[in-house]
Amino acid sequence: MQLLLIAPSNAALTITGTRVIYEEASKSVIVPVTNLDDLPVLVQSWITDAHNEDDPTIPFAIAEPLLKVEPNRSRDIRIFYAGHGMPSDRESMLFLNIMGIPVKPMQQNTVQFAIKQRLKLFYRPKTLSGSVSDAVATLRWRINGDQIEVVNASLFHVSLIDLDLQWKDGHRPISDYLLLEPGATRTFDATVPHAVRPLRMRFVEINDIGLQFPHEVDLQ
Numbered sequence: 001m002q003l004l005l006i007a008p009s010n011a012a013l014t015i016t017g018t019r020v021i022y023e024e025a026s027k028s029v030i031v032p033v034t035n036l037d038d039l040p041v042l043v044q045s046w047i048t049d050a051h052n053e054d055d056p057t058i059p060f061a062i063a064e065p066l067l068k069v070e071p072n073r074s075r076d077i078r079i080f081y082a083g084h085g086m087p088s089d090r091e092s093m094l095f096l097n098i099m100g101i102p103v104k105p106m107q108q109n110t111v112q113f114a115i116k117q118r119l120k121l122f123y124r125p126k127t128l129s130g131s132v133s134d135a136v137a138t139l140r141w142r143i144n145g146d147q148i149e150v151v152n153a154s155l156f157h158v159s160l161i162d163l164d165l166q167w168k169d170g171h172r173p174i175s176d177y178l179l180l181e182p183g184a185t186r187t188f189d190a191t192v193p194h195a196v197r198p199l200r201m202r203f204v205e206i207n208d209i210g211l212q213f214p215h216e217v218d219l220q
Contacts (some may be wrong), residue, residue, distance in 0.1 A: 012037035013069070013100035013115060018210040020096055020119055022081060024088075024126040028063075030076040031096065031119070035069040040103040043067045045077050047121065048095045058094065059085030060121075068103070079121070086123050090155040090182040094121040122157060132156050136205045136215065139180075143199065143219050148190040152180035159206040163188075165219075167196045174201070 016032045035041045044066050049055045059082035067075045077098065086092050101114040135154035142149050148165065152158050163174040174188050192199070199219040204212045 013041055013043070013117075015098060015117060015119065018119060018206075019208070020079070020121045021208050022060075022079065022121060022123045024081075024124065026081075028078050028080050030078050031098075032074050032076055033067075033069060033098065033100075034074040035071055035100075037102070038071050040071060041069045042101045042103060043069055043075065043077070044099045044101065046097050047079070048097060050093050050095075052095050052097075052118070057085070059083075060094065081123070086125070088125045088127055091125070091128065091157055092123045093157055093181070094123065095119065096121045120157075124156075128155050130154070130156070132158060132207055133205065133213070136160075139217075141201055141217050141219055143190065144187070146189065146191045147187045148174065148201070148219065149185060149187045150178075150180070151185045152182065155182045157181055160203045161206060161212070163201065163203045165190055165192070166200050166202055167192065167198070170196075178203075 012035060014034045014036060020029060020031055022029050033043055045062050046065060047058055047060050047062065049058060061080045061082070063078040063080065067077070069075045079096070096119045097116060098119070099114050099116045135152065135156040135158050138154055139158065140151040140153065158180040160178045161176060163178060165172045165174050172190070172192060174190065178186065180186060200216055201219055202214065202216045204214050206212055
């Protein structure tokens, strides 16, 4: 009987950053990928819509959707915008999908699986002013009965993690991750003893380059 081995997936393909910002004024943007393995890797990349679905009308293209990255070398995924087709009055979100496929298995009778990674791709028209951090500062929080409401009145997407409702002698985790689209409102169950006041929300902002900044707001 022949034994078929399942080799570890190629986890040595690294991507710079966790998100891609495409400013309207840019002619293109690049996403570096590095192969830290001892084998060549084929890197396939493609763009999907905000629901991570294929859409032939997406006005973005990738210069080389299939790259060969040699061991211990880097290549750039270069993204181009057609110049029209995206909203000009707010930031938009798409996804950049990247899949690494080892060119050769390390041994005979071995199967190696492709590794797929997904980055958020934000298109930012030149009409926008301010920054994501400014948008975080202008979030509107309020208590509505046993619910907490947050409103993103800005034109930017806001990414928050580790949302935690706190009071003097306790706390309640609310959400591990929250993405607020431009103009979006979200509500969360926040049932706590009515005598518990004041309440505050602690959360962490993720900025354009993936850095994390803690915040705390009092709730009214």
